Amino acid sequence: MTEESHLTRKLRFGAALGKEEACRLDRLVREAVPVPARTDLVVQYQATEHVHVVKSGVACRYKMMPDGRRAILALLLPGDFCDLHVAILDYMDHSIGTLVDCEISRVSRNEIECMLTHYPLINRACWWATLVDEAVLREWLVNIGRRRTDQQLAHLFCEIYVRLKAVGLAGDHSFRMPFTQETLGDLIGATQVHVQRTMAQLRGAGLITLQDRVIAFPDFDALAGFAEFEPGYLHLGGMAPGPDGSHG
Amino acid sequence: MTEESHLTRKLRFGAALGKEEACRLDRLVREAVPVPARTDLVVQYQATEHVHVVKSGVACRYKMMPDGRRAILALLLPGDFCDLHVAILDYMDHSIGTLVDCEISRVSRNEIECMLTHYPLINRACWWATLVDEAVLREWLVNIGRRRTDQQLAHLFCEIYVRLKAVGLAGDHSFRMPFTQETLGDLIGATQVHVQRTMAQLRGAGLITLQDRVIAFPDFDALAGFAEFEPGYLHLGGMAPGPDGSHG
DNA sequence: CGACGGGTTGAGCCAGCTCAATGGGCGTGG
DNA sequence: CCACGCCCATTGAGCTGGCTCAACCCGTCG
Numbered sequence: 001m002t003e004e005s006h007l008t009r010k011l012r013f014g015a016a017l018g019k020e021e022a023c024r025l026d027r028l029v030r031e032a033v034p035v036p037a038r039t040d041l042v043v044q045y046q047a048t049e050h051v052h053v054v055k056s057g058v059a060c061r062y063k064m065m066p067d068g069r070r071a072i073l074a075l076l077l078p079g080d081f082c083d084l085h086v087a088i089l090d091y092m093d094h095s096i097g098t099l100v101d102c103e104i105s106r107v108s109r110n111e112i113e114c115m116l117t118h119y120p121l122i123n124r125a126c127w128w129a130t131l132v133d134e135a136v137l138r139e140w141l142v143n144i145g146r147r148r149t150d151q152q153l154a155h156l157f158c159e160i161y162v163r164l165k166a167v168g169l170a171g172d173h174s175f176r177m178p179f180t181q182e183t184l185g186d187l188i189g190a191t192q193v194h195v196q197r198t199m200a201q202l203r204g205a206g207l208i209t210l211q212d213r214v215i216a217f218p219d220f221d222a223l224a225g226f227a228e229f230e231p232g233y234l235h236l237g238g239m240a241p242g243p244d245g246s247h248g
Numbered sequence: 249m250t251e252e253s254h255l256t257r258k259l260r261f262g263a264a265l266g267k268e269e270a271c272r273l274d275r276l277v278r279e280a281v282p283v284p285a286r287t288d289l290v291v292q293y294q295a296t297e298h299v300h301v302v303k304s305g306v307a308c309r310y311k312m313m314p315d316g317r318r319a320i321l322a323l324l325l326p327g328d329f330c331d332l333h334v335a336i337l338d339y340m341d342h343s344i345g346t347l348v349d350c351e352i353s354r355v356s357r358n359e360i361e362c363m364l365t366h367y368p369l370i371n372r373a374c375w376w377a378t379l380v381d382e383a384v385l386r387e388w389l390v391n392i393g394r395r396r397t398d399q400q401l402a403h404l405f406c407e408i409y410v411r412l413k414a415v416g417l418a419g420d421h422s423f424r425m426p427f428t429q430e431t432l433g434d435l436i437g438a439t440q441v442h443v444q445r446t447m448a449q450l451r452g453a454g455l456i457t458l459q460d461r462v463i464a465f466p467d468f469d470a471l472a473g474f475a476e477f478e479p480g481y482l483h484l485g486g487m488a489p490g491p492d493g494s495h496g
Numbered sequence: 497c498g499a500c501g502g503g504t505t506g507a508g509c510c511a512g513c514t515c516a517a518t519g520g521g522c523g524t525g526g
Numbered sequence: 527c528c529a530c531g532c533c534c535a536t537t538g539a540g541c542t543g544g545c546t547c548a549a550c551c552c553g554t555c556g
Contacts, residue, residue, distance in 0.1 A: 014336075045480065063390055066476055071394050073386045088262075088376050093383045093481040127375075128336050134378070135341045137385040138321045142311055144393040145437035146319050149544075180502065189393035194544055196504065228314055232293065233341040397512075428534065442512055444536060 005029050006079030006167040007053055013166065013236050014128025015121045024115060025122065029053050032103040041104060042083055042096040050106040052082035057102025058178070062186070063094045070186045074133065074140075075099075075160065079167045084112070084126055100178045132235050139233045144189055147228065149198045152188040154207060154227035157215060159234070166236050174216035253277050254327030254415040255301055261414065261484050262376030263369045272363060273370065277301050280351040289352060290331055290344040298354040300330035305350025306426070310434070311342045318434045322381065322388075323347075323408065327415045332360070332374055348426045380483050387481045392437055395476065397446045400436040402455060402475035405463060407482070414484050422464035 008025045011017060017025070032055040035041065041052050041059060052059075054076050061074040061082075073094060076082055082096050087109060098104075116123045136159070143155050160177070164170035179187075181195040190198070202208050207223050209216045217223045224230075256273045259265060265273070280303040283289065289300050289307065300307075302324045309322040309330075321342060324330055330344050335357060346352075364371045384407070391403050408425070412418035427435075429443040438446070450456050455471050457464045465471045472478075 061386070063386070065390070065394055069394060071390045073389055085375070085379055088372065089379050089383070089483050091480075093483070094386060124336065127333070130382070131333055131337050131378070134382045134385060135337070137382060137389060138309070138311070138342060141321055141385065141389050141392060142313070142319045144389060146313055146317060182502085191545060192503085193505090193546085197544090200504085232339075235337050235341070430534085439513060440535085441514085441537090445512090448536085 006055070006077075006169070007081075008079075009167045010079040011122070011125035011129060014125035014132075017121055017125065021119050021122050024119060028107055028111075028115070029055050029105040032056075032105040035098050035102045035104045037098055037100045037102075040095055040097045042092055044093065044095045045091050047091055048083055048086060050108060051084055051112050052096070053105040053107065054078050054080050054082065055103040055105050057104075058099045059096060059102055059104070060099050060187075061094050061096055071189065072183070072186045074136065075163075075187070077160070077163055077167070078169060081126070081129060085130060099183055128235075135233045135235060149188065149190050149194060150201055151227050152190075153184065153195070153198055153202060154223050155229050156184075156187060157208065157217070158220070158224050158227050158229035158231075161220070162231050162234055162236065166234075171214075171216075173218065173220060174214050176213055177210075177215040178213045254303070254325075254417070255329075256327075257415045258327040259370070259373035259377060262373035262380075265369055265373065269367050269370050269373075272367060276355055276359075276363070277303050277353040280304075280353040283346050283350045283352045285346055285348045285350075288343055288345045290340055292341065292343045293339050295339055296331055296334060298356055299332055299360050300344070301353040301355065302326050302328050302330065303351040303353050305352075306347045307344060307350055307352075308347050308435075309342050309344055319437065320431070320434045322385065323411075323435070325408070325411055325415070326417060329374070329377060333378055347431055376483070383481045383483060397436065397438050397442060398449055399475050400438075401432065401443070401446055401450060402471050403477050404432075404435060405456065405465070406468070406472050406475050406477035406479075409468070410479050410482055410484065414482075419462075419464075421466065421468060422462050424461055425458075425463040426461050 004022060005026045005028075007029050008017065008022045011025060012022075015021075032053075035057075042048050044063065056078050059076040059080075059082060060072045061076070062070050062072045064070055076096070082104075083092065086092055116126065139159075143152050147155065157177070161170050161175050164175050169175070180192075181199070182192045184190075184199075185192045185195045188195075199208075199210070203210065207217060207219075207226060209218075252270060253274045253276075255277050256265065256270045259273060260270075263269075283305075290296050292311065304326050307324040307328075307330060308320045309324070310318050310320045312318055324344070330352075331340065334340055364374065387407075391400050395403065405425070409418050409423050412423050417423070428440075429447070430440040432438075432447075433440045433443045436443075447456075447458070451458065455465060455467075455474060457466075
């Protein structure tokens with residue numbers, strides 16, 4: 001028997017899945033088609049027949065600005081649903097595309113519906129995943145809107161690391177980060193030139209190193225502290241500090 | 249019989265509610281307690297006993313930054329749930345507070361659970377509402393991260409107008425906007441001083457007028473065009489243009 | 497070996513910030 | 527009725543993070 005799918009590993013954080021549920025989920029992503037980098041899976045305003053799951057690689061939600069800039073609104077890592085619940089909204093309000101070469105599982109909406117009604121725990125886990133997506137969006141809104149570029153990048157790296165770690169795809173203090181500087185810019189809303197300078201600064205400060213597309217950090221806590229990264233919003237278990245904050 | 253609640257009016261966009269469902273929802277918000285401005289309803293990382301619904305006034309989701317700045321992550325207008333599905337996430341990853349004097353309905357989690365299991369249409373409508381919240385978050389991410397301050401403010405006003413209109417609380421080309429410039433700053437991530445200058449500029453350009461806390465605009469389309477506002481993301485019906493956008 | 501897709505570096509500019517002071521409406525107390 | 531204080535809006539002056547434009551470099555691949 002092969003190892004558990006990234007999808008199942010992720011959804012385990014959202015509900016106490018049994019052997020049967022895990023099997024059902026693993027089966028969902030057994031088959032996957034290769035999709036080259038920079039390919040759209042779903043185009044804004046189009047209704048979709050299928051539900052997509054990332055099996056390997058990285059995809060993203062994005063919107064194009066009138067002036068041609070691309071705003072990346074979410075990263076879709078292995079084990080992430082791309083468009084699970086759009087049926088409720090009638091149409092997508094954004095597009096989804098691959099950032100690097102991917103393997104994508106396409107599942108018919110029927111099969112999903114069937115699974116969600118027959119397995120309440122899977123249903124719950126899927127809604128959990130949707131709510132976590134929303135929580136991530138809130139933290140991105142903070143990140144993009146309130147932090148300096150160097151912090152934004154550091155925060156992004158912390159998040160990717162923790163998320164990859166949760167599905168077993170990160171190294172000890174490192175992970176593969178196959179994005180171009182331009183993509184990083186689209187992620188945080190900065191220009192490629194400024195990303196370059198800021199990355200150089202982070203490297204100079206000893207917070208990260210970069211070699212062969214692998215990003216590593218000697219001291220995760222230092223990086224997290226610098227980025228004001230608090231993983232509670234990822235809801236991956238055991239990460240919530242005590243109550244805090246208020247109007248003041 | 250009194251008029252339909254804002255809650256019901258909003259959720260009608262998410263599912264074809266019948267008379268029975270509407271009654272059930274209206275009953276949910278029959279009772280409400282007054283809550284003064286700048287009061288926390290829910291504090292980050294705390295588990296909550298009750299579900300909150302805004303009956304009148306305006307509340308917000310927010311997070312405090314380490315340096316004391318407040319990042320407002322969502323506006324909660326009359327008819328909006330504040331914390332409907334947190335039970336699935338165990339704890340809140342942000343706080344919720346009133347921006348102005350409000351009336352808030354507090355409903356026990358039990359009653360909500362009961363309603364959601366007995367009325368599938370209400371259940372669907374509630375999930376529709378959370379998915380719309382997520383869509384709004386994505387658009388805010390674009391707004392905060394990619395647009396100039398003048399566009400950000402204009403976009404915010406367009407959104408508030410359309411959302412208030414949907415629940416019957418906006419005027420013809422105007423709505424009550426009881427926020428201070430500092431609150432506007434916390435909404436878009438700008439300083440109060442810069443909000444002031446930008447508002448003056450919008451007024452100077454004839455895009456908006458402001459009198460007695462009422463914001464008005466002679467030409468909504470002009471304002472929307474200036475802000476690049478496209479209401480499709482609000483999923484309030486009949487607002488989606490044809491398919492568009494792709495990787496270049 | 498030339499083209500191309502990235503990364504690196506330099507120079508000048510501007511939107512939005514900080515600091516700071518002023519003004520006006522309004523409630524409260526004398 | 528006035529004086530005071532408070533909250534909020536307004537205005538000015540200088541600073542800077544991040545942008546634009548423009549080279550140049552380097553590894554890879556046909």
